[in-house]
Amino acid sequence: MGVENSDDEEDDSSEDEKENEAEIQRLEEQLSINAFDYNCHVDLIKLLKQEGELVRLRKARQKMSELFPLTEEIWLDWLKDEIRLTEEEPNREKVYELFEKAIKDYICPDIWLEYAQYSIGGMGSPGGIDKVRSIFERAVTAVGLHMTKGQTVWEAYREFENAILSTAQLERIHTLFRRQLAVPLMDMEATYAEYEEWSEQGVSEGVIHQYRKALKQLEKCKPYEESLMAAEPPKLAEYQSYLDFELKEGDPARVQITFERTMAENCLVPDMWAKYNTYLDRQLKVRDMVLSTHERAVRNCPWTMGLWKSYLLALERHGADHHTVSDVFEKALNAGFIQATDYVEIWQAYLDYLRRRVDFKSSKELEELRGAFARSLDYMKQDVEERFGESGDPSCLIMQIWARIEALHCKNIQKARELWDSIMTKGNAKFANMWLEYYNLERSYGDPVHCRKALHRAVQCTSDYPEHVCEVLLTFERVEGSLEDWDLAVQKTETRLNRVNEQRAKVGSTYQHCTGQHGSPRGGQKVSEKDPEGNSGWREEETPKRQNDDKPELRNDNCSVFISNLTYTLEEPEAKLRTLFEICGPIKQIRPVFSNKGGFKGYGYVQFESSVSVPEALKLDRREVEGRPMFVSPCVDKNKNPDFKVFKYNTSLEKQKIFISGLPFSCTKEQLEELCKSHGNIKEVRLVTYRSGKPKGLAYVDFGDEAHASQAVLKMDGMEVEGNKISVAISNPPRRNVMDKPGSSRPGADLMPRQVFGSRGRGRTQLSLLPRSLHRQSEPAGKVENGTAAAQNPATTSTAGETKPLSNSDFAKMLLKK
Incomplete structure (x- = not known):
């Protein structure tokens, strides 16, 4: 019977070994694909240690230490294993080298103590005692001030000196006691009592004075130490308070x-x-x-x-x-920064360094600088744009610096001009500040001819501050130019400013006409969501104008929510919405919006008996209804509150949130939460979808704090999920583009016409069955013929200058004129 049990145990053990070996091979293969998978390294080391594969274990630890700083626990396990492996070897230097690597990752009292104790084993070799003493001195210098663990290092040092006690050593031990008692450490009273008992000559006044001074310092630090002992890791707030105190102490x-x-x-x-x-x-x-x-x-x-x-x-x-x-x-x-501008800044830092080491007399260093500038531009165009969809340097700051260096240090103004020509071709010619920067360069290092040429081009191209560049040109000609130059400058500036004023008038009248005649697509709703790789989404909703409401006196926006993104084919939308929202509170009325032909337009309003129900209803935002996410937002009349906006998501750097791309479309919210929860407390998981509800393979995970998010990035980036390699980064949403909105603070916003989308919405084919003549009023100002249409067409403006709706007879007259 005993023999049979033994055979069964051997079979089970053999099966476990096979399973472990298969898992080891899988982990090694995964690391060959992605060497930066932190969790994979940790799991491989645990398995190899469990199987006793010491040679492979050593290699695995070495590979991990080359890529990551190792934790105190991993280092201590590795050091103890190496100490056992080298017990029979006369050469202890390998272990000493390993200890030296360990103490560089973090300042850990336990590792220093292990180092010192290991060195004691070699004190019999030539110079061994001095080596041990040297390590102990380094240890007390590095961690002797550690309030809670420093005492163990001091005690070990004294024990070592006691072990080799001789008449000459007594003074060394006295010195160690005096040094330790001058340092504020926990339980230092016991050390003082031990010194009193050990010293035959008593404790000197100098030592007592230092001891009392240390005790006072200990009392100041105790509240911070106690808060650290009571707090849960990572104790960031407690350490921050402690640091503020120590920085103030100095x-x-x-x-x-x-x-x-x-x-x-x-x-x-x-x-x-x-x-x-x-x-x-x-x-x-x-x-x-x-x-x-x-x-x-x-x-x-x-x-x-x-x-x-x-x-x-x-x-x-x-x-x-x-x-x-x-x-x-x-x-x-190669570090994998989370935004394009990071690469611009790191290149600028390196180029600044290269510039500072050039004496501009040595062609070798100068050519290296020029080569670095050229390489940086290629890198931005190829690597950065490919990853982020933007170069991160829209103002071409790197090229501007290069041009100034060529002009100032190299006296090569022609090269500087070539660089500025390239800058202007990258969409910067419409900005006055860019032209003035170029003009200042020519003013400092060029000649009046090129200054004049730059200003004339600026007058023609600038669209944000044309008045300013016109003024600069006229001032320049007052100082530098002839009468002919002055006449030409006046003529060009007047022509340009007249054209600008005409365009502004057309844009204003066109905008008034559009807002007076045409509603927004799908009843005025505007929903925009951006989710490029590495960026979070945002959504703005404008409440549609509610026309033809039979009972306007029953409306109460404070008790209502706006529902959108529903499918057009939704059957009995009123009944469906009532079923969905009756759990939020008593409903007063539901107003789905229908087209003139009776078709449901995909949005509507739900009004409750009480405003208390509104927050509950907003919680249903993004609830899936017949395969599409339903959007729920506050109901606000845009006519009364034109500046009201709803931003669902943040548009600034979110250090506690991670962005994940490359997810399989089958990945669910629950699966992702299970994947991430091992890295810290999760507040929210959001899968990004199209308006139709189909997944984009993107997600955001909001952790409890920054440390957990950073750890998740480090351990999850490059991980495989159902065969897909995912990318993980700290969430850094894009800035919201407000360039084309009325009232924008961007210079020249009043000059640029607001983009008006057709009735089929943004990004779709703008087919329309209306005659072209009816669309003339909404064309960009630059394409309107025969002056300002809104100002000259009596059918579209009243005597008071206010826009009024066109009647059927007006439409007929316009068609007959064609």
């Missing part, structure tokens, strides 16, 4: 150890790394410490451009060689 050593403790538990918070780096750059300025911290920052948060930028500056500031700076820059380009 002790650099204590500030540094507090920063290190903070980073050990908040290694994925870029803002905290930036704060730490700034402190080191401005206060301590110790080269090795500064550069080491900058390197750790970018290894922990490689997606944060600001950390790479400050790293490049720190390298230059501390005299790093050119090869090192260039290597760091290349790593930055």
Whole structure:
């Protein structure tokens, strides 16, 4: 019987080994595809340790350490395994090298203690005691100020000195006690009592004074230490308060150890790394410490451009060689930034560095700078535009800087002009500030002929501030020009300004006519949602004008919601809407909107007995109705509140939210939540869909705090979900485009006509069965013939200048004229 049980156990063990080996091979294959999968590295290391595959385990740990800083737990496991493997080997240097790598990732008292204790085992070798003492000194320097764990390092140091006690060593132990008692540490009273008992000569007044001073400091720090002990990880707010206190106290050593403790538990918070780096750059300025911290920052948060930028500056500031700076820059380009403008800024930082090292007498360094400028422009055009759909540098700042360098330092004004010609061809010729920047360049380094040429072109092309460039041209001719030049400038400016005023009048009258005659598509509703890769969506809804309502006195917008995006084929929409919304509260009336032919137009209104029901109804926003997401928004009369807008989603950087692209269309909200919940507390999961309800393969996950979101980016980016490789980044929504809206603050907004979409909506074929003559009034101002149509057509304007509707006879007269 015992033999049979033994055989069964062996079979089970063999099956487990086969399953584990298959899983190990799968993980190794996945890492060969995506080496930056953090969770995959961790799982592989756990399995290899479980199976006892020590050689493969060592390689797996080495690969992970090359890509990521390792946690204290992973380092301690690795170090203990290596110590066991090298017990029989006379060479201990490999383990010492591993310890040196471990202490660079984070400042951890436990790793320093393990390092010191391991070194004690080699004290019998030549110079062994001095080596142990050196490691202990480095340990108390690095973590001796750690309020809660520093004491163990001090005690281990004293025990070591006691173990090799001799007459000469007594003074060393006295010194260690005195040094420790001068540092505010938890339970330091016990250390003082131990010193009193150990010292045969008693405690000197100097030591007592230092001890009492440390006790006072301990009392100040205790509230912060107690709040840390009571808080749940990552304790960011508690550490922030502690840091503010230490910065106010002003002790650099204590500030540094507090920063290190903070980073050990908040290694994925870029803002905290930036704060730490700034402190080191401005206060301590110790080269090795500064550069080491900058390197750790970018290894922990490689997606944060600001950390790479400050790293490049720190390298230059501390005299790093050119090869090192260039290597760091290349790593930055491959770090995977979350927005196009990040690449512009990192290129600018590197180009600034290259410019500062050129003496403009050495052709080698100058050619390297020019080559870098050319490469940056290619990189923006190819790599950045391909990924983000934009270059991130619409004003061509990099080219502007290059042109100024060529003109100022290289005296090559012709090259500068070529660059500015290229800038203007990229859509910048309509902006006055661009022309004036070019004019100032010519004024400083060029000649009056080219200045005049630039201003004449500016007058013809500028559409935002034409009056300003006209004034600059006239001022220039007053100072520089002849009578003929002055006459020509006056003629051109007058012609241009007259044309601009005509266009503005046409745009204003056309807009008034359009708003007076035509409603918005689908009853005035406007719904826009943008979801490019890496950006979140926004939606604005304008409540349609409610015409032909038989009972206007029954309306109450405060108790109503506006429903849209319903399918046109919805049967009995009133009954359907009543079923959906009766759970929100008593309904007073439902008003679905129908066309003249009786067809449902896909939107309507639900009015409740009480305004208390409205918030409950708004919770049904995006509820799926017959395969389409139903939009629910507050009901606001746009005639009374023209500035009212509803923005469903944020349009600024959301550090606590991640954007996921590349999801399979079959992925559900529940599946995604299950995938993400291991990285932190989830507040909301939103799958992005088309208006029809079909998925886009995009999603947003809102975490409880920034640290969890950063961790999710680090561990999920590149992961495979149902065969699809997903991309994960911090959510950075696009700025809302307000260029074409009336009342926009953008310069020249009053000159540019508002785009009016046809009755079939935006982005669709604008077919219409109306005669062309009826559309003349809504054409762009530049295409209206024979003057200002709205001003000259008596059928469309009243004597008071107000737009009034056209009658049937008016339409007939217009057709007969054709």
